[in-house]
Amino acid sequence: MKQVRIRSRILGILLVAVCIMTGCGHPFGDGYSRSEIAAVNLVTDRIWPYIKSNPEAFMMVLEMHEIDDGCAVLLLRFTDKKVDAAFWVRDGEVFTVNEAARVIAPTFDAAPSAITFERVKAVVH
Numbered sequence: 001m002k003q004v005r006i007r008s009r010i011l012g013i014l015l016v017a018v019c020i021m022t023g024c025g026h027p028f029g030d031g032y033s034r035s036e037i038a039a040v041n042l043v044t045d046r047i048w049p050y051i052k053s054n055p056e057a058f059m060m061v062l063e064m065h066e067i068d069d070g071c072a073v074l075l076l077r078f079t080d081k082k083v084d085a086a087f088w089v090r091d092g093e094v095f096t097v098n099e100a101a102r103v104i105a106p107t108f109d110a111a112p113s114a115i116t117f118e119r120v121k122a123v124v125h
Contacts, residue, residue, distance in 0.1 A: 039071035039089035063124035
């Protein structure tokens with residue numbers, strides 16, 4: 001199972017450093033592609049106001065995988081709180097997939113109807 005534990009924006013900096021050291025043209029780390037890492041960085045950057053205002057969101061567990069010309073990002077939990085917020089990233093835009101994601105990011109557009117929580121959960125696990 002692909003999981004990433006994220007602590008604030010520091011992970012983004014570390015990911016870029018590792019990517020530079022390992023070569024960004026190849027799969028990243030435990031099989032993560034450049035697009036998957038970029039999607040996670042974009043989601044965490046865009047939901048930063050929520051993370052900043054909620055101390056329990058300081059540590060996150062995320063899973064991600066490519067789907068339908070984009071990348072699914074499933075936010076499983078904040079520290080010890082189960083969240084299951086699904087996002088879909090395509091062409092630099094972050095979309096919400098389910099209600100849990102809309103609570104975190106109410107101003108984001110919804111993903112196309114073909115991108116469902118069930119599909120996101122199936123591809124990231």
